Amino acid sequence: MTFAPSPLRQRLTYLLAFTAVGGLFIGLGLFMLLAQWNEQERIESGLARYAAVLELEAVAVLDLNDPIAASRLLRQRLAPSPIAQAALYMADGNLLAHWGRLTPPRHAPSLGMHSFWSGVSLAETIYRDDRPIGTLYLETPRQPLGDNGATLILMVVFAAGGLIGVILWRPPLLVRRLDGVLTALHHRLAAPTKSPPPPFAPSGVAELDRLVHQADDLNRQALSGDRQQMQQTEALRRELEQSRQALEQQSRDEAVVRDSEERYRRLVEISPNAVIVHSQGIVTFANPSAARVMGVSDPAELLGRNVMDHVHPDDRPTVAERIRQAMSEDRPTELIEERLVRANGELFPAEVISTPFQFGDHRSVLVVFRDLSERRRSEEQLQRLSQYDLLTGLPNRGFFQERLEMHLAGLSKTRLRCALMMIDLDRFKVINETLSHAAGDAILAMVAQRLVECCQNTEAVVTRLGGDEFGVIQPRVRRPLEVAILAERILAALGQPFAVEGKELLLGASIGITLAPTDGEDGATLIRNAESTMYHAKERGRNNFQFFDELMNTRASKRMAIEASLRTSIKNGDFELYFEPKVALSTGKVVGVEALIRWHHPEFGMLPPVQFISIAEETGLIRPLGDWVLQRACEHAAQWDRWGWPPLRIAVNLSARQFMQDSLIESVRNAINDAGIDPGRIELELTESAVMEHGEQTISTLLQLKEMGVRLAIDDFGTGFSSLSYLKRFPLDTLKIDRSFIRDLPEDQDDAAIVTAIIQLAKALNLRVTAEGVETVEQLEMLRHQPVEEIQGFLISPPISEADLAIKLEAWNQQSPLPQA
Template sequence: MLEYQAILENAWVGILFTRNQRVLHCNPRCSEIFGWPHGELVGQHGSVFYLSQEDYANVGRAASPVLARGEPFDQELPMRRKDGSTVFCHVRAKAINPHDTTAGTIWIAEDIGERRRAEAELQSLLLRQEAILENASVGILFTRNGVIVHCNPRMEQIYGWPSGSLIGRTSDVFFRDAADRQAFAERVAPLLSRGELVDIEWRNVRRDGSPLWSRILAKAITPADGSQGAIWISEDITERKAVEERLALSQRLLEQRVQERTAELEKAHQQLDAMIQCAPLAIYTRDTRNIVTSWNPAAERMFGWSAAEIVGRQIPSVPPDQLQNHEQLLRRVLGGETIMRTEVVRQRRDGRRIYLDMTLAPMRDRAGCITGYLTIAADISERKEAEQRIEFLAYHDVLTGLPNRLLLRDRVDRALTHAERHGQRLALLFMDLDNFKQVNDTLGHDTGDQLLQAVTQRIQQCLRETDTLSRQGGDEFVILLRDLADEQAAVPVLDKLLAQMQRPFLLDGHELTTSVSIGVALYPEDGRSFDVLMKKADMAMYQAKENGRATYHFFNETMSHRASEHLALRNGLRRALDAGEFELHYQPQVELASGRVIGAEALLRWNAPGEGLIMPGRFIPVAEESGLIVPIGEWVLMEACRQARAWQQAGLAEVCVAVNLSAVQFRRGNVEQSVLRALEATGLPPHALELELTESLMIQNVEQVLATVRRLKLLGVKLSIDDFGTGYSSLSYLKRFDVDKLKIDQSFVRDLASDPDDAAIVRAIVQMARSLNLKTIAEGVETEDMRHMLRVFQCDEAQGYLFARPLPADEFARFLSAQQAR
């Protein structure tokens, strides 16, 4: 019994006895495997060894029938240590008495964690080796007794065989014929039998018979036993061999060329001399005493002295103010330095100064001693003049010669520093010619340029020498008035400017009258920097224009508030689209003959946080000016189409949704693609979408607009002219643009019942539309009298508060549903 106890206590596997699902006894190895202090496991429930109660139950269900039959239970599974960590074990169990379960069970547990890790590493190694073999960039195959037993995909690719088709074939398939195969065997067999590495290049064949060059590496698996086979590695070197052949050919050609080149050198020497004589650059040489030793024709033309006059003499071409620089260059080049492309000033025989781009290089004899120097010179006088002109233009306006914005900024900054130091004021005047665009459009840009030049002269007559006049571009000028005692000191200059500009200009036989609007910003009251003063003078100028033009206006803070509000709207619009702050309201459009709702105009509203609904009249101009109308317009188009399709899918009567297109949106955006995207994305039938265009849009860039309108019509959408009669109404564009409907502006409809002129205009529009087979719709209909008169005039459709205000989408759906029910 003591011997069994010793075996139990020293066994390398864990051994425990259980009875009634509790540990009766276990050896030290068992406690060690499961991380329990020896002795603590006794009395523990059998579930402490399992990761979960479910695992414990599963093992019980599996083991019970096996143990009941008196058979051993054997399983590998993850089990639980006392600290909760997992240990993989091989568990074997057997009932002590299968007929009496109360007798208990003996369990043997073996920690197989290391074995499982070793198996996993082996599997990983095999997978990596397989991956290397299958993905190798070279072909690899194994042969046994001359038969292919395995090869990788690259080997099949190189030799043009389908996947798996090489297995079982002999290596004869890689050779042209039996003789070729025999020759190869004679080369490699001795090496393989000695266990040496074969490394050979051979001309093999592909499956289709086409030749290829291969580099073949091979080694016997067991040199003493040829039946064990060999491993072969093959690389396609066809391209490399072709390159080598080309290189060999190139080598032969090079040797031939060297021989030819040697013969050409003498000829090249003669050509070089000819080139020097014909070169456009002055090329001449001098000795160490500065005596000219050669002088080409270009040097004769550049300096004015012939070779006969100057060879053997020093060149008297260095101006007195350039002597020091010349002597410095001379010391450097005679000291052995090559001076590349230095710019110098020289003078011709006639005394005219010229700019030269000059390169100087020392000349040496066979012993390496400096004997003189070579000069190559190009006349860059024209380039230098151009550079000076460019430098001038960088700071001046091309047309008038006035300082541009860059130079103005520099002068204002200097004037501000001076004014601050001496406690003085200065004024910045922002001037804009009134109606200058009309002159350009009517008389052409040449006349417009002449007017700007004449205006420049007039303004300069009103200014002091210390003042600065700058042109900012177009018809905008800025004046800097320095050294002002107070703001009233600028008034006489402003009055004089207005008076001068009101005098007519006589240009090319045309008597032109113009005026200026001037905004004034003062330092230090309105700002202490160029940018701030410019911004405020610009605001004041626009206020002068709003005040009737031909006047001036000093900046005040009210303008700043309006500008800030404008900026806030612009910034808010950028955020609104991303934040989903826009919404559409829909105003019903009614068929007058039947009273049936046949359409809805989509009207944009901005539900701004903290402000509520902002109407379009306040933010649309800002959106158009900033270009944000393009993405906003695309959103409106997409949302209107989506909503119209949703109404259809909800079973409501089909209505045509009308969407306004801004002229800015039409010019800057790709309207055709936006419409197509909206229709495709929402599934709305094209005939259920109406695009409202303004009259002004139809007369700008007519051909481009016409082409776009025609493509929109091809999509199947409807087109209408919005606010008809308020713009440049023309029968010709109605005929060419193939619109479907005219929308009579509410300014004519509003007083329809009380103003005979408005009634006559509306009647004429309706009659003209009917003659052109166009429908008409009146907007702003608010009374029964208006509706009655429109029906008498045979107007087709109407919209306005008489029928309904613009409604949110859900309210419009209820309105439409109620109308259907009647």
């Protein structure tokens, strides 16, 4: 039985065909969505792995704020990768460095994974010690659809097109196929009645609809029995597919891990930072940078060593405790500076961070460190450039003011003063304009060199303040005379010709001097007063120095006059010896005298030695002056013998400079031999500082003098710094207690204790004791109760001339010079 074609059948045929085509396209769409989802997961996983690898070393470059190092890190780590672009941002969001073909955002983008039509991006915060220090940004493009996907799309398109063509061009064929299906369905539906099918004839649309509904009911009955079995089969298929996908994912993950480990190892190997891994204190890994920093040729030389062997011994307890605490809390240590030790024992500063981690079955520590030696040298160089003058190499004005304030701050702790000199070159501007600036620079460099030479062996600091102006800070000044001596030396040095461009040029200088705290307690006041004084020096004829205080100017002028006439007075014999008697406490008789020089100056009258001895030492005249004193003392002793006086000992003072002269032994021997006296009549008094300055040389000189028969005494004992190990080896006869300890006796208990201690020390060394500066009866009475052999001072007599000494000796023969108890 057949059905004739009708418009309804044709429409139904078209509906089924187009439904099949639609199903093809829906399946294609689902396939493309699944492929896109898989591609998204692959890209996001890859970005996360690259971010994890980069974050370790990104911490270091972010800490350094070094864009060059950051760019190099991104380029080296991402060049052979699918990453299209990468960027590092500082904590404030500003761009530090980027890499790639595209232009990155100027400021740090929002955090997290972001998808867009052309690719995927990832932005993550980088932390150090739970503190955000920057942001890492990575971006990669999506991969185009593969060959399989494109083939599938083409197949679906061709199939859909063919089906549509068949529908449009051969509709009768489909109608006949549909008639066959409907006839078969009709017979099957009629079979249960076991009666012959009634004659059927098409009766329009209603009959066709009934048949269609019967066909649907039959199809549902046929499929309902197999549905459960089909569901179980589909579930098993899905489980198998999931297992296969899981195995494939595991294989991919293992490959990714291997690739990540290899990439990380390569990163560590080529890292400019030194990397060491140690377990239980023993080094198990070191990269080439660690070998280079530690001073070995091969990283293998570091393996097996105790990591603490490369830490400064004083820092080891602290470092060990820091690592222990980090491991117990499972966190990195802070990035700190430590003192490390190279293989050759050299110390160097390093920036170190240690991170505990699980390495196999062992708990290990990853140590990343960087040698800071070059940075320290650069910092020192920058410091020098900021505080030193490039032309002369001298400290500049900034250094000058800083050092001046430092010395002024320390004045309150001492009774010393600080001197400030402002030096301005005379005629320099004329020479600089007449010749060339190169010549002027050469003169300034030579001036700086001469100033430094003048201040050698002193604590003075020379600086260039700008132009042709220089400054000198002279700390720890006891007397203004010291400053005047240095100023004269500077004037003399700068008064010598300067050889420039084949010419000899004369300059000179004007110097203004201030003293703190009398002329100002702060740097600004001292500088201002020194500059005004320097201009005052220029007004007074240039090439001179002036003190801010007029009284100091007078004293300085007197000093210059003394120096100018000293040499002439030595030749003319304008000096005279005065004598201060020494009395034995046991007998009350005069047993010796101390010879003290006086100068009959033609302008200033009688001058004590304190006003010209230092000048003689500075000018080198101390040798002829000392020889004159020694010779005259021996001549007086011989003369007194001829007059029938008692055999008085004569004590002669030797300065430190005189004691260190090679000709001292010869001078003493010649003076004694020329006078023909017993060497025991001469007692040489040396200051405590003079004999202690050169211990071994002092012993040799003293032994030679002792072999000659000369008596030896330490003068002003207690005012210097004595070494008992040397003191017991010196062949001394007498210890003289300085007058500063006698002055406040007996009221000052501290001085009384010091005097007692000195006397006990002298007796322990079998030395005689002489107390100088005795001026009161109370002082005398206290000393009488001590084992003191001799005293001298104004209570007996001030220093007097030889004629006055003869008169007093005559009187003292009748009555002791000591007051009666």
